[in-house]
Amino acid sequence: NIINARLRGKPGLFRVALNGERIAAIVPQTDVVAPAKGNDLDAGQNLVVAPFVEPHIHLDATLTAGEPKWNMSGTLFEGIERWSERKEITTHDDIKTRAKKTIGMLVDHGIQHVRTHVDVTDPKLTALKAMVEVRDEVRELIDLQIVAFPQEGIESYANGRALMTEAVAIGADVVGGIPHFENTRDQGVSSVKFLMDLAERTGCLVDVHCDETDDPQSRFLEVLAEEARVRGMGARVTASHTVAMGSYDNAY
Ligand SMILES: [Zn+2]
Structure with a gap:
């Protein structure tokens, strides 16, 4: 998962759930969350975009x-x-x-x-x-x-x-x-x-x-x-x- 992500044109924070190389789901977060050990990449409330x-x-x-x-x-x-x-x-x-x-x-x-x-x-x-x-x-x-x-x-x-x-x-x-x-x-x-x-x-x-x-x-x-x-x-x-x-x- 990529957590605490901002997305273009959308208010709030999101969790981007990954399945291998693909995005499986994009889920709104109600608040800043702490990363689960080893699994999460913390975007630190920064914008996440395609490369x-x-x-x-x-x-x-x-x-x-x-x-x-x-x-x-x-x-x-x-x-x-x-x-x-x-x-x-x-x-x-x-x-x-x-x-x-x-x-x-x-x-x-x-x-x-x-x-x-x-x-x-x-x-x-x-x-x-x-x-x-x-x-x-x-x-x-x-x-x-x-x-x-x-x-x-x-x-x-x-x-x-x-x-x-x-x-x-x-x-x-x-x-x-x-x-x-x-x-x-x-x-x-x-x-x-x-x-x-x-x-x-x-x-x-x-x-x-x-x-x-x-x-x-x-x-x-x-x-x-x-x-x-x-x-x-x-x-x-x-x-x-x-x-x-x-x-x-x-x-x-
Ligand atoms: Zn050239």
Whole structure:
């Protein structure tokens, strides 16, 4: 039982009776009660809610602002450049330490489900291998989904396709992408087709950084949506950061 709990929108205190992993009953209390030995979790008259979800975070890059240099323009593209420099001095332990520190902060705020994008444009896949270990080590605290995220592109980065495929083989749960960052429009389109093939073949989910630019000509969301429709994969596909939509003209 969880006792002395407050519930959203309801006056008074409640006892939440648990049956294994499920809520069996929610019973109003007339007063504050003392916990029975061993059985009860005392909420201390605090609010009890379902756990929160953090659907988009980059735990491999967390807590690195200013290293090795600050992003002086404040733009996404300089941010990616700074991260690329930081990535060169990143180690397995460095990633695990920072990721776990941030996970601690998430847990303190009531978050129990996390999807993290992990940069796989790295010939050694250092971050991915570290995060696969972290996923296991924090299993009791949170559900962690790992996205194989090609920060510097699939087609425009050396061996980008092979790194994505290897990342899934090592244990990524979700296939990512960044079509607007590829060198050409054609590469953007082919990167989406490649990542959808990979996800379809392996049963992975999909979460693409899609049109994260103010450019009104950045139109990869239509490509991703159509690939999802044709393959019947809609429920498995997420488009993140679709900010170019704010720049599209009304006719489009
Ligand atoms: Zn992101």
